[in-house]
Amino acid sequence: MSALLRRDFDEPSCRQTVPSSGSTRKRVGVVPCALVFIETDSTGSPNCTRADPFCYLEQAITLNRSLMAVGLPRLTVATNVAGQIEQYLTKVDSDSRPCVLQLRPSRLTLPKMTRFYSAHFKLDMMEQVAATLRDGELLMLLDTDMLALRTLDEELLRRCQVTGVGAFDISDQEFSAYGDARVIGDLETVAGKSLQNPRWFGGEVLLASTKFINELVPYAHACFERYRLAIDELNHNGDEAFVSAALNLLADDGHQIIDLGAHRLVGRHWSGNTHRDLRWFKGCSLLHLPGCKRMLEREAHRDTFSAERLWRNLVLRHELNRTVWPLRRWVRSHARSRHDRRAQRDAIKSTATVDVLVFDPDAGRLSGLVSRLTSQGLQVMPAVTTEEARIEAHRLNPRVIVASSPIGAADAGALLADLSRVPDRLRRPVMIAFSIDDARLDWAEWDRWFPRSSDPAEVVRAVRDALARQ
CATH class of the missing domain: 3.90.550.10 (Spore Coat Polysaccharide Biosynthesis Protein SpsA; Chain A)
Incomplete structure (x- = not known):
């Protein structure tokens, strides 16, 4: 000095x-x-x-x-x-x-x-x-x-x-x-x-x-x-x-x-x-x-x-x-x-047309889960068939996908493959399964899995947590 x-x-x-x-x-x-x-x-x-x-x-x-x-x-x-x-x-x-x-x-x-x-x-x-x-x-x-x-x-x-x-x-x-x-x-x-x-x-x-x-x-x-x-x-x-x-x-x-x-x-x-x-x-x-x-x-x-x-x-x-x-x-x-994460969240929101896509061949249970999510102020799209789920996933680019079925969840790989072709898609959606089939081999492709005996309210909370983190 x-x-x-x-x-x-x-x-x-x-x-x-x-x-x-x-x-x-x-x-x-x-x-x-x-x-x-x-x-x-x-x-x-x-x-x-x-x-x-x-x-x-x-x-x-x-x-x-x-x-x-x-x-x-x-x-x-x-x-x-x-x-x-x-x-x-x-x-x-x-x-x-x-x-x-x-x-x-x-x-x-x-x-x-x-x-x-x-x-x-x-x-x-x-x-x-x-x-x-x-x-x-x-x-x-x-x-x-x-x-x-x-x-x-x-x-x-x-x-x-x-x-x-x-x-x-x-x-x-x-x-x-x-x-x-x-x-x-x-x-x-x-x-x-x-x-x-x-x-x-x-x-x-x-x-x-x-x-x-x-x-x-x-x-x-x-x-x-x-x-x-x-x-x-x-x-x-x-x-x-x-x-x-x-x-x-x-x-x-x-x-x-x-x-x-x-x-x-x-x-x-x-x-x-x-x-x-x-x-x-x-x-x-x-x-x-x-x-x-x-x-x-x-x-x-x-x-x-x-x-x-x-x-x-x-x-x-x-x-x-x-x-x-x-x-x-x-x-x-x-x-x-922090600014980059906020910008990414805003970009995800701007490209996602709906918050949640719910797929379930059981129309009665599907209706109950959709109504619970809708009551939380979320934008939800239901799908009954696998083909319909794949079409809506590609068209609407949902932020969360919930697949629920008494005979096993949808194939995660097929849904994600369709979503990979969505223009300007910044990230994969959060994948949540709600099924009685606990013997599936592809659970690693899902972000959360709930057995069929779980209270649907737990699934709703998981969806809201996933949306909050994006």
Whole structure:
């Protein structure tokens, strides 16, 4: 723990990279930018529990302070409501205020109730901010719920400058969480074709030149239209789906995409996930903290910024979750099991047309047993002949079958064979025999057996118990 808490983050630095030749090279310029798109009547992000739409601006204030603390340029907040944002920022000290950029109206159309509605407009921000970049600069597109811990690796920035793009490949997380077939299927649906090497890219960071963005935007708009048409069928809603598809299409055309996560320029950390050593994240330049939004928002209201204070909070959350996480998984698994059992019972009830099928060639005794069951509020179908019993069992898919006869119960195997051909049948019915024949060899196929001398009330109770367990 003490090693994790030791102060070893970067101080603000304006050093230039000096190669072995002794000549000073110009640093690669980056323009950090984040979207704060406010629509009070949209669904918003499922990861954000606050009703105040300006909570994203509070996150951006903390992000800006952290960027400046490691010597990076001031954050630009791109928004659809610049006047409201600027008014809000008058309450913030001037050193902590990000720059504000008013976005032009969007060409993207989709229902406001779409999950992650606001995030879709990162495409507009990307296109409009790219037009303002100077030659050689890289747009650094960021989510607001992020924190800068270290300055960026200059050699990595130069490689991104040469290729035009660096993105955060999180395919390992997406494939393991949702299944690679499902994620790849969604990507190819949005891309409109099979992909050579499908990858899913996180939306929390993208480094890109103006030239690359000008190539990416037409692909992304085409992918967005396919995404919009298939949105109800996709596992993921948001900018990651259509931007990832567009990046894959460009990669298939021969564009190299540098993986920023592999170089630890960025790490995505959920405080509830304790499978990765926290020291790995401490070596990242940028942290994405989707589960710690409130912590970042509170930090915006402090008089001074401290990366160490935020890190200590992260360590504390991590240590607590190391003990809580196994218990939480156990609770969730049991809740899921209960939900699955309840869903199965509901499905059985929806496919079963009657509660009980009663088969007995003795019409007098049959009538008495049916009347007892009916008086309990159960739906009952009587059958007198074996053929009738088999037909009704197949047609009505009963939840319980009671076979009663003075000369032996019906053949269980034959009844079950007919039921196996019922469409969407989830499970076999409970089989109860009520017979004088205690010498039968097939009683193992029956769930309960009562001798003929038993009180019929016992059979009724057995039927109700069987229905209650389903």
